[in-house]
Amino acid sequence: MAWELEADRPIYAQLVERIQMQIVSGYYPAGGKLPSVRELAAIAAVNPNTMQKAFAELERNGLIVTQRTNGRNVTEDTELIETVRRNLAGELLQTFFSKMKELGYTREQIRELTDKGLAQADENEPAG
Amino acid sequence: MAWELEADRPIYAQLVERIQMQIVSGYYPAGGKLPSVRELAAIAAVNPNTMQKAFAELERNGLIVTQRTNGRNVTEDTELIETVRRNLAGELLQTFFSKMKELGYTREQIRELTDKGLAQADENEPAG
């Protein structure tokens, strides 16, 4: 199934974020094999060149490792993965707070809204 | 002072978001006059053509009104502004939750992190 990609920013950047997300969330486990460039490009419905560019970027931050003629694997450095995961969560939190404050919401209002949002999630999946 | 713009997505889109933010947050009050295309382009340190493109988009959603030879004003429709504000906040909240869940965080963990984040804000500005 083709991945959902937004039109207002570079595809390769979105691929980087998505694959990164799949790695830190465990969809692609540490040390596990990744689909080939052509394969994943076909899955995502993008050009292999674009996927190649995304992979190249993911390699620079160490999340994936390349074996010249035998594909790519997720790094075995679980600590690195966990660090990236925490960093991403921290950025999400900071961005969320700062933008809400830009919108003029006070801390109390932010707390109300998040509580309400989490409560709604409880209604949908009460077992958690 | 030149605005901080990210390199990985269209400038005009960032201008739209920023001006939109300034309107709903009250920096540019309802009915108030906006800087001219050239003026605001100079402030943001972008090309007038780019700023013009941003304004054109803001006009399509009704937030600003154009007087052919007398500049632009923020809409006087405070209800529209408030609606946009709430929608933006709602999107921020949804995006935050869904991405945190993608990262593998449970509702309880999200609650912990947000509480901790809000508490830290309390330390920095305890009076609120």
Add this chain to the structure above:
DNA sequence: ATTATTGTACCATGAACATGATACAATAAT
């Protein structure tokens, strides 16, 4: 040995974006 798969490197093309420059009509300011 042969074949298939892998990452990788090009090149050409077209689209979107950003800038710089110029120009024009309408009208506010003088």
Add this chain to the structure above:
DNA sequence: ATTATTGTATCATGTTCATGGTACAATAAT
């Protein structure tokens, strides 16, 4: 009346991005 300001339109140029196509070396699979 004259000038300055406004939004707006247009053109050329350069960059980035995405696609499609082709090709090559290394090596895993057969």
